[in-house]
Structure formats: C-alpha cells, structure tokens
Amino acid sequence: MMYGYARVSTKEQNLDRQLEQLREYIKDERYILRDKESGKDFNRTNWNTLVGTEKTAPLLHEGDLLIVCSLDRLGRNYTEIRKQWDYITNTLQANIKVLDMPLLDTSISKDNLDGRFIADLVLQILSYTAEKERENTRKRQAQGIAVMPVVNGKKVSSKTGNPIGRPNAEYPERWSEIYSDWKSGSITATAAMEVLGLKRTTFYKLVKSYEA
Structure with missing residues (x-):
C-alpha cells in the first residue's frame, strides 16, 4: 500500500x-x-493513525510506502523525526519517500544496504545541522541579551528601545x-477570587507571579 501524509x-x-504533489503518486484520496x-511533536490525530498508538494498530505495515513532500512536513524536531523514521523503517518495516530530497527514499534501497545507509546518514547529518543551528541561535540570543543596556532594572532592546521579556503582571485593585x-x-x-473578580486559573497565575 502507498500512503501520503500532508x-x-x-x-x-x-x-x-x-x-x-501527493496526488501524482496516490489517486485515491x-x-x-x-x-x-x-x-513541534508527533502527537497528531492522523499521524497516530499511520503509526499507531498504545491502543490502536498502525495503518502502515511491512512493505508499505509513506510519501511526504518535504521532511519538515513530518515535523520540526529532528531528534523526534529520527525516532519516528527508525520506528517506521525498522520496527514497522515500511518505507519513506521524501519528494524534495531524493536521497531520503528507502523504497529504492530496501534491498540495497548502501542505499539505506546513505538515507540514514543524510538524516543524521540533517539532524546534527538542525541541532547545531538551534544551539548557535540560543548562544547568539544570550550574547545579544548580555550586552543590552539596563533601564529601570530591565534589559532594553537597542533596536526598539523597549524592555524585553514578559511584561509585569497587572494586579486588580485591593490585590x-x-x-x-x-x-x-x-x-x-x-x-478571594469572588472579591477580586478573577477566575481560578488567573488567580493562581497572579499568585505565582506575585510570590516570585
């Protein structure tokens, strides 16, 4: 069987x-x-239909082919993508084809150890690159914040002149x-909630902020 995922x-x-794009390969909607x-994660309704859950059997079976247009349609977290990729290709014994990246196609290499190795290696490299980029972004953000001027106890953006971070919580009268x-x-x-006119979640959110 051949399945598409969008x-x-x-x-x-x-x-x-x-x-x-998917209809070029799969005629039946x-x-x-x-x-x-x-x-951000793989807890999605139809994805779970494809791969199964603790309570449901997977739609994908051995020899089936899953087609996606690009790797980011699977998700944004490359660590999780690798886990799902491994689960589909090794546990379920199904294949994956990524249309905009021909090297990521296990269907043409299912009987070819070198081809499967290349697909796995490409995925490893993409995962590493994505993780390094996230790490570098965090470092750049931290470095940028470190050199920002402080006004009234708050870091202020040199571009906008506005304080960064969450605004101070607004407390109701008589708080x-x-x-x-x-x-x-x-x-x-x-x-206390009735007097202040607050819902339960808002009340405890303000309590947490106030006590912090």
Missing part, C-alpha cells in the same frame, strides 16, 4: 500544494492523511489586601 501548522493554512497541527487575608487564612481562595 501537514500544516494551523487550521488557517491550506494543504493544496502538498495534496497536488482516502490514502492521503492530513493534519492541521503543530510540528495586596485580599492576598494577605487569603494567605493568613482569614478568607478562602474562592472568596
């Missing part, structure tokens, strides 16, 4: 370009699975008074 990060984005979910009564046990949390 993904975009939000419901507002469309899958048309990916679907057009039922075999093209789609997700409109973030690529300090009601907070003290609650902490001393004079009133319950529910009563």
Whole structure:
C-alpha cells in the first residue's frame, strides 16, 4: 500500500500544494492523511493513525510506502523525526519517500544496504545541522541579551528601545489586601477570587507571579 501524509501548522493554512504533489503518486484520496497541527511533536490525530498508538494498530505495515513532500512536513524536531523514521523503517518495516530530497527514499534501497545507509546518514547529518543551528541561535540570543543596556532594572532592546521579556503582571485593585487575608487564612481562595473578580486559573497565575 502507498500512503501520503500532508501537514500544516494551523487550521488557517491550506494543504493544496502538498495534496497536488501527493496526488501524482496516490489517486485515491482516502490514502492521503492530513493534519492541521503543530510540528513541534508527533502527537497528531492522523499521524497516530499511520503509526499507531498504545491502543490502536498502525495503518502502515511491512512493505508499505509513506510519501511526504518535504521532511519538515513530518515535523520540526529532528531528534523526534529520527525516532519516528527508525520506528517506521525498522520496527514497522515500511518505507519513506521524501519528494524534495531524493536521497531520503528507502523504497529504492530496501534491498540495497548502501542505499539505506546513505538515507540514514543524510538524516543524521540533517539532524546534527538542525541541532547545531538551534544551539548557535540560543548562544547568539544570550550574547545579544548580555550586552543590552539596563533601564529601570530591565534589559532594553537597542533596536526598539523597549524592555524585553514578559511584561509585569497587572494586579486588580485591593490585590495586596485580599492576598494577605487569603494567605493568613482569614478568607478562602474562592472568596478571594469572588472579591477580586478573577477566575481560578488567573488567580493562581497572579499568585505565582506575585510570590516570585
């Protein structure tokens, strides 16, 4: 069996370009699975249909082929991509074909040890490059923040002149008074929320910020 997988990060984005490419290989729309979910992890509805979960069997079986337009349609986290790649190709014994990267095609190398090795090596290199770029980005950000001027106790961007980081939390009127009564046990949390007009999640979020 041949399956296609298309993904975009939000419901507002469309899958048309990916679907057009996948239809060249797969004529039956039922075999093209789609997700409109973030690529930060693999906990996605139709992806889980393909590879299975603890409670469901995978759609992919030995000898099947999974086609994606590009590697980033699988996800953004290359460490997780490698794990999923290994699971599909070695545990499920299915193949993967990445259309915009011909070297990442295990279907043409399933009986060719050298070809499979090259596909795995390319994936390793991509994973390493992506991780190094993330590491370098974090270093550059840290270096940039370190040399920023400090105004009123906050780092200020030299480009915009605005403070960086999260804005200070805004507390409702009588916050300090009601907070003290609650902490001393004079009133319950529910009563404090009612007086301040706050929902439970907002109340405890402000408590955490205030105490920090």
